Amino acid sequence: MSKPSPHPDSHETESAGPDRKERGGIGATILRAGLLVTGFVLRFFRETLAREPTVDRRALEVGHEVSDLTLQRVRPVVIGFLIMMALVLIVVSALNVAFIGRWPGFPLPPGLANAPDIPLPPEPRLQPEPQQEMQALRAEQEALLHSYGWVDKQAGVVHIPIDRAMQLLAQRGLPAQPTSAGETLRDQGQLIPSDASSGRMMERLSP
Numbered sequence: 001m002s003k004p005s006p007h008p009d010s011h012e013t014e015s016a017g018p019d020r021k022e023r024g025g026i027g028a029t030i031l032r033a034g035l036l037v038t039g040f041v042l043r044f045f046r047e048t049l050a051r052e053p054t055v056d057r058r059a060l061e062v063g064h065e066v067s068d069l070t071l072q073r074v075r076p077v078v079i080g081f082l083i084m085m086a087l088v089l090i091v092v093s094a095l096n097v098a099f100i101g102r103w104p105g106f107p108l109p110p111g112l113a114n115a116p117d118i119p120l121p122p123e124p125r126l127q128p129e130p131q132q133e134m135q136a137l138r139a140e141q142e143a144l145l146h147s148y149g150w151v152d153k154q155a156g157v158v159h160i161p162i163d164r165a166m167q168l169l170a171q172r173g174l175p176a177q178p179t180s181a182g183e184t185l186r187d188q189g190q191l192i193p194s195d196a197s198s199g200r201m202m203e204r205l206s207p
Contacts, residue, residue: 034091041083
């Protein structure tokens with residue numbers, strides 16, 4: 001009888017185990033080295049700050065104060081600050097290596113793992129990039145709303161910017177339509193925007 005073949009994922013798990021342990025050991029070693037260097041730096045700070053700064057004899061002769069902060073105390077603090085920043089980066093990198101080597105990959109949440117694909121429109125797809133085309137259309141419409149141009153050159157009909165049109169409309173008002181008393185748009189059978197199309201299409205009002 002043939003023995004059942006092991007699951008293919010078992011080989012990956014066995015090979016990934018030593019790799020994670022090795023990374024964890026490297027991270028722990030770097031972390032211990034960083035803590036050791038941090039101890040030396042703190043000891044250096046303590047000894048440097050406890051040491052009395054040297055005073056120039058000429059400063060004592062002219063009566064200068066010698067209790068102010070001197071460069072001898074500032075320099076080690078700045079150097080130590082830079083060293084501490086480097087040590088923090090080393091320790092964070094070591095912890096990152098250790099944790100990545102110790103933790104397996106995180107699975108996707110159920111909602112994202114089982115999310116259905118976004119349905120595409122049926123063929124033929126005449127708009128390969130609809131978002132860019134929509135942006136171009138809106139830019140063209142905005143340019144048309146804020147510019148002058150011909151609508152019908154033979155009839156002498158032009159379009160003007162919408163701001164100018166609103167100013168003229170506010171100055172002149174809407175043109176009055178000759179209607180008899182009590183006559184409405186429905187009685188005239190005029191076209192108005194339809195509610196079903198959200199104003200995109202016109203419908204005729206029948207009397």
